[in-house]
Amino acid sequence: MRAALRSRAIRTFAITQFLLEVQFWFPVWLIYLLDLGFPLTTAVLADGVFRIVSVVCEFPLGVVADLIGRRRTYLALAGGTVLTFAAITQIRSGTVLFGAWVLWGVLWALASGAASTYLYELCAAEPDLSPAKAFGLVRAVGNVSVLLSLLAAGYLYEVDPRLPFAVTAAMGGVAFLLALTLPEIRESRVVSTFSSVVADIRWAAADARVRRAVWLGALLLFFGWSPRILFQPLALELDLTPRVTGWMYAAFAAASVLGGLVAGYVDARRRRVAVTTAFVLVFATLVATSQAQWLGPFLFLPVMGLGYALGTTVLEVFTNEVAPRAVRAMVFGLTACLGGAGIAVARPALGVLADNRSTPFAFGVWAGVGLVLVGLAVPAIRRMPRTHRPAPTQRNRQLAAELGMRVNASTDQRREN
Template sequence: MSDAATVNHAARRVQAVYFTLLTGNTLAASLIWGVNTLFLLDAGLTNLEAFAANAFFSLGMVIFEVPTGVVADTLGRRMSYLLGTVTLAVTTALYYMLWVMHSPFWAWAIVSVLLGLGFTFFSGAVEAWLVDALTATGYTGSLERVFGRGMAVSGAAMFIGSLGGGAIAQLTDLGVPFVLRAVILMLMFIVAAFVMRDLGFTPAGRAHPWQATKRVMRESVKYGVRRPAVRFVMFASFFTTGVGFYVFYALQPYLVELWGDPNAYTIAGLAAAILSGSQVLGGLIAPWVRARFRRRTTTIMLSLVVSSLVLVAFGITRSFWVAFVLLIVWGLVDAASGPVQRAYLNDMIPSAQRATVLSFDSLLGSAGGAVIQPVLGRSADIWGYPGSLILSGGIQILAAPFLWLSRRQHPAADVAGDLQPSADAPADIPLSGEGDRG
C-alpha cells in the first residue's frame, strides 16, 4: 500500500504541526550555528574553553535528560515543548549578555548547563509526540518517510538560518543572531500553545508525580537499558553524537582558516548552510537508501564507516574547495542514515516510555559530547583543526562494535518498514523481562 493511501486528514494535520515545530526550532537554533564558535572565541575564550563551554552544554543535557523525559511522559509532550522554548529563549539572552560583558569562563559554564536544560525539554518529547499522534490517527505508513521529510524541512530552515545568521553577523555583529534566536523561540511558544495537543497518549498527571516518575523510570530501564538491541544503539550514540557536536562547530573556524580571512563570518555561515542543504537531500533520499538494504543496521553501519573516513580526509586536505566537497558528502551520509536510525530505535520502544527512553539515548550522546569535546578542543590547540578532525574520525568509528552488537540481537525493528500499529510494546520485547539478557 502506498503512503498516500495510508495518510488520512488527521495524520496529515499531525505531520503539518510536526513540520511547523521543526521549522521554527531549527530556524531559531541555526541562526547561531554558523557563528557560535567564532562568537565564543570573540568573547575571549580559547579553543579549549570554547569547546569546554560546549561540553558544559552537553553536561547540562546529561543532568537533565531523564528528568525532563519524565516530564514529557508524565505531564505531557506539549508541556515539555513549551517549557523548552521559554528556557532556551531566556538562556540565549543570557549568552548574549555574557558576550557583551566578556564574562569569565565560569559564567559561560553555568549558562551553558542551563542551555542544555532547555534542549532536553525538546529531545525525545517532540519525536514521541509525533509517533504517538500518528498511531492515534491511524497512520500506517513508514516512519522513515515522515522523519525524512522532517529532516528535509528542518534542513531548509537550517539553510536559511545558517546563511542568514552569518550574513547578519557580517553586517552587524556576532551578537545579533543570538537576539533574533530568542525572539523566534518566544514566537514558537505562542504557536505551539495553540496547535500542539497530546494525541494517543494520556499524561500521568500531577496527582502522584513521585509514583509516576518511579513507574516511568522503572519501565524505561526495562525497555531501554535492559534490552540489548536498544542499549547498544544508545552506547553507540556516546561516540557518534559526541564527535558530531565537535565537528559541526570546529568546521566553522576551520573553513574560515582555509579561506584565509579571519573575519569572513559568511563563510562560517556557509559551512552550516552546506550541511543544511545536504540534510534536505539526505532526508529526501532516506526512504530510497533504506530500500536498498534489507536491514536497517546495514545502512546505519555503512554510513558510520564512510563518515569516519570523511573526517580523516578533512584532516589531510589543505584545500578549501576539497573541504567544501567533503562537507557535502559528510552531511549527505549522516542525513540519509539519520531517519533510518531513529525509526529503528522508535520501533523498539513502546509508547508510554518512548519519550524517556529516547531522552536516555540523547543523554548518552550528550555524555559523549561532555567528554569528547574538551579532548578534541585541546587537540585543536595542540595540533590544529586538521589533527583534531583526524582524531575525531578515529573516535567515531568506536561506535561500530556497538551497532554490530545491536544487530546481533536480531530485533524485528531491524527489518521492519512500517510504523508499529499498536502503542504497546513491539512483539519481540519480553514483557516479563526474564528473557532479555542476551
C-alpha cells in the same frame, strides 16, 4: 511523503520545527561574547558549563517529559527557547552569562527526543501515515531551516550583534503559538508513582531492541557530532574568508537536507544498510579530509552531513518503534546523555590536537577512534530486526505477565499431580 504533507498535524509540526531548528546563533555566539568584552577563557568556561548541564539533565528531563506528556513537553521546549535567547540578548555581566548558558544547557537537554517522540505519536494517530516518511520530511525541513539561518546569521549580526538571538527568540514565540494548535496525544496511562516508573525502566532495559537502539544512537551521536569542532580550524588553516566559511556550513546543511529526505524512503528491511552506510560515510570522510584537506569544505564534509542525517533519522524512527511509550522520552534522554558525555571529552581533545599539531592530524586521529566505534556498532547493526514490531503496550505486558503466571501455575500443578 505526500501523505505526510496531506496531514494538517504533520504540516503544522513541520513548520513549528522549522522555527525551532534555526541556528542564527551558531556562527556568531563566540564572536558575540568577545565583542561584549568577555575574555576567551570565560567564553570557553561558559561552553563547558553548558555541556556539563546538558549531559547531567538529559536523563532526568527525559523522565519528566514522559511524566508531563508530549504536547506539554513540546510547548515547554518552545517557551524555553523564547526565555533562553531573550536572556542572551540581555547579557551584561558574567553572572547573567553563566545563568543564560545554564538555562541553554537545560533547554538543550529538554530538546532531546521532545520533537521525535511527539512526531511519532502524531503519526501513530493516523494509521495510513508512514513514520519514516514523516520523519524524513521533518528532518529535511529542519535542515533547510539550519541552512537558511546559517547563511543569514552574519548579515543579522552586522545590523545588530543581538539580532541573531532576538530573532531566534521571536521565532520560538511563533512556534509556541503554532504548537498550541497541535492535537493532544491521548496517553494510554499517566505515570504517577515512582514504582511504576521503575517498572517501565526495567521493562525497557530488558528489551534487547531498546538496548541496541540506545547503543547505536549514542555511538553515532558521539562519532558524528564530535568532529564538528574541527570545521572552524579547517577553514582557518585553508585561509577561507568568513563568507566562504559560511558557504561551507551551508553546504554541510544542504547535504543534511538530502540525508533526511533519503531516510524517508528507508523501511525496516533496509535499516541495516542505511545505518551501516551512515557509519561508513562518516568514517570515510574523516580519512579523506585527513589526506586532502583542501577538498574537505565542499566535498568531504557535506558527505559526512548526508551520512549523519541519514543515520540519525533512521535510528530515531527505530528507537520510537521499540521504546515503550511510557518511557520513550527517557530512552532518548539516555541516548543523548551517553553520547553527550563522550562529546564533552572528545571535542576539547580534538580542538587541542588541531591547535598543537594540525586539523588534518586531528581528523586522522578521530578516524582511528572511528574505526573502533564502527567495530562496536557492527554487532548491534547486524541484530537490528528486518520487520517492524512495535514496543508492547502496558496492557500487552500485563497480559503477558498474567499468561506467564498461569503457565507457571499449570506447570506446578502438573508437577504436584
